[in-house]
Amino acid sequence: MTLDREQALNTATVLSTALPYIQKFSGKTLVIKYGGNAMVDENLKIQFARDVVLLKTVGINPVVVHGGGPQIGDLLEKLNIESKFIDGMRVTDSATMDVVEMVLGGQVNKDIVNLINNQGGSAIGLTGKDGKLITADKLKVTRKSPEMQQPEIIDIGHVGQVRSVNTDLINMLVSSDFIPVIAPVGVDEKGQSYNINADLVAGKVAEILKAEKLMLLTNTAGLLDKQGEVLTGLNAKQVDDLIADGTIYGGMLPKIQCALDAVRAGVKRAHIIDGRVSHSILLEIFTDQGVGTLITNEKLD
Structure with missing residues (x-):
């Protein structure tokens, strides 16, 4: 009986602690990029869906943008279609683009929608082709070396x-109380489909919606300093300095740049959070400590 009272008290304390955050963010839009371990671990998948439904229930408006690189890679391998990458981006010919659309718009998107709906939410799945949601241009990749007089333009196919x-x-x-779930496939004015990096789509959606927060789920604890400690409470200039001194490099650079672009364009705060942590979204939104790296253009308290 005592244990039950303790559990009840803990629950009441958690709800009371979360109340100021719920009041602060009620009616606001959060764009969440969903990927990494949170997208493949069964327990984390269910927790993610429950957390998104909870946000909507308390008056916060989540918009989900998802990736699906590993799932695309698995199907390409089964079909004996070779995967090639240039500067971290998948070279996407017509056959690969067909697989991308099949996996992202079909399998992955519908799985996420079903997860959310099974937890009591009302999710609707979209690709960028639905209702001309995402208009895209072909991405041009250039390389330059000291020996070149002009940069070399590399064609990586249907990447936008x-x-x-x-x-x-x-x-x-x-x-209308729906939760949009967006697959990162865009289309140009001629109807050509393009594979687009999900982080970039999430950042641009957050920017154009003037979202309160952009949240990028990753497979790391956040942005780490040279000693391996998580950095947080960063402004745009501090992030620029960390890029310049080599603290931020490699695969973290695109995510950081996405977050920087978003806050500079009007998104209040961007978070790079550890998707391997249970209920990481709720911990980041409803606690002072958070579970990742916060980047903002605002003056922090």
């Missing part, structure tokens, strides 16, 4: 960058 986002469609869904 976001030109525009149909916010009317997203806002209509959000205002």
